[in-house]
Amino acid sequence: MEAQHGNATETVSAVQDATRDEQVLFEPGRLAAPSDGGDGPWSIWSLKQKKIIILAASFASLLSLLSGQIYFPALDTIAKDLHVTDSLVNLSITTYVIIQAIAPTFTAQSSDTAGRRPLYMVCFILYMAANIGLGAQNNYAALLVLRCFQSLGSSGTAALSNAVAADITTSAKHGSYVSYAAAIPMLGPTLGPIIGGLLAQYVAWHSVFWFLWALTGAVAIPMAIFFPETCREIVGDGSIPPPKWNRCYTNVQRERNALKQGKKVPYDKRNELAKSRHIRFPNPFGTIMLLLHRECGFALLYSAILCCSFYATLRGRLLDSNFRRHAKRLGISPENNRQADLADFPIERARLEVVLPTIILGSACIVGFGWTLQYKKNLAGPLILLFVIAFCVSALLNCVACLMLDLYPGKAGTVTASNNLLRCLLGPDATAIVVPMINGIGIGWAVTIFAFLNVAALPLLWYIMKQGPRWRAETLQKKSEKEDAGGRR
Structure with missing residues (x-):
């Protein structure tokens, strides 16, 4: 095994020297900064600004879960x-x-080339228009069609928050910022049924959609004015002025201040970035193909299995702490605002070790939750167990x-869509x-059967931790060989 690790390390080192072009940066084996990288800071945004940007994206993601949950009390x-x-x-x-599973395949993938801001604005407009229609209609066919458009708009925003987190933070801080991005959307399953029930009972079921319209406006208007473009293929570390369709007041003000000084x-x-960037109609098969990658598919499969009992809380600081522990062991200094080349870093272990005890x-x-409900002893037991679950x-x-x-540092939106697609496909099956x-x-x-599936599938995580570094090395080697062959022709 040590010999295999040595060979993998040598392979990665050779490939790093031989492949420095932009395309390598989008291969799953490459854990480095995108093309704007170098020795400078990963992002020009301050710690406070990063948190504000992530929380704004998190508020936008709330719309998807809230729209689903707020609707249930009004069904009758x-x-x-x-x-x-x-x-x-x-x-x-x-x-x-169904639309919730499919829509991010297009929106998140498009955001990797067109930028985050334009996709946010399109999703907001579509979502608000759908809610206006839902609030004004009294026809079942209209309800069915407009709910599809509502899902299209809301689920599009849900897939972008993790992509924004990847744009402005390094691997050393991904854990904390992904947790920030996931925090506010989790209010949806909690507050949705309460708000929906109150509105349906004391006002009318149409008011549910007018409430969502007003809430979206409260989020969309400030984001339209102040939320900056973060996609690194457009603005790099944030210092490159974005094109017209990606600009906001924050970008304009920053440019003016720079010119005055x-x-x-x-x-x-x-x-230069505009010339090298090719915006195409999103290919849904690109998202699906990511699921067939060993580096991606096994981890997302286990996540989807566990997502059959989906809940979420914060877990980010422990993730970052485990990252620093492995970095210290390997003699790497993980600076918060500099992205290191992590080709030799056991990133699979750093991310997945944390979760093993909590899965058990x-x-x-x-x-315990299932059997306390079975015997109907006391409500306190299931509630406590639900909190731990x-x-x-x-x-x-x-x-x-x-x-x-x-x-996948260059495909944050696409890989988030892949994750969403698999979870949304398996989740309804489990519910059914x-x-x-x-x-x-x-x-x-x-x-108990669902809990057994969680434990029985645990070898998938062990397999990823063991084989992940070798898979990444092989991916880089194949990429290098393909490019060498193309150069000889």
Whole structure:
């Protein structure tokens, strides 16, 4: 094994010297800065500014989960008012989830080349228009179609927050900032049913959509004015002025201040990046193909399995602490605002080691939760266990999100969409089969089966930690050989 590790290290070193062009930076084996890199800071934004940017993206991501949850309490009222069956109203939930799985495949992938801001603005406009239509209509067909557009707009924003986090932070801080990005959306499952229930009961079910419209305006207007473009293929570390469609007041003010102080504004770099950037219609197969990569697919598969009991809390500081521990062991100094070349770094272990104990604990609590409900002893037991489950299950979700951002630094939006796609495809399946399982074998055994699947699939994580560095080295070697062959021709 030591010999294999040595060979992998030599391979990576050779490839690093031979392949310095921009395309290598988008290979999963490359854990380095994008093309604007160098010895300078990773991002010009201060610590406070980074947190504000991430929290703004997190607020935008809230719309997707909130839109799904706030709708549930109004289902009976909608069915009665529109004179349709409960099954037909439930179909509007199914279509919403389907679009929720597919939409980020296009929006997040487009944001990797067109930029984050234009995609945010398009999603906001589409979402607000859909909510206006939903609030004004009284027809089932209109409800079904407009819910699809609502999902298209809201789920598009959900896939962008992790991409923004990857744009402005290094691998050493991905854990904390991904947690910031995931924090506010988790209010959706908590507050959604409460708000939806109150509005449906005391106002009218149409008011649910007017509330979402007003909330989106409260988020979209400040972001339209102040939220800067962060995509590194457009603005680099943030110092390169963005094109017209990617500009906001923050960018304009920064340019004006620089010109007043007699500083050079790098318009030439903006033009160079524009020439090298090719904006194409997003290819959904690109997102799907990422799932077939060993570096990506196994981790996302386990995340999707665990996501059948999806919850989330903060877990970022422990992730960053484990990253620093491995860096210290290898003699690497992980500066907060400088992105190191991590080709020799065991990034898989640094991200996934953290989650192993909590998966075992969380699975045990899931079993306990099922059986306390089975015997109906006391409500306090299930509630306490749910709290622990939420903490434990969230650990893997954030860890996998961080690992994907580390492995694909130039495709943050696309890989986030891949993660969303797989989870949304498996999640509804689990929801569909759990009720028949409970009716057939009882809730205790049904939940125990899901917990067993979590533990039985754990070897996937061990396999990733063991083989990940070798996979990355092989990917770089194949890329180098392909380029050498092309050069000889």
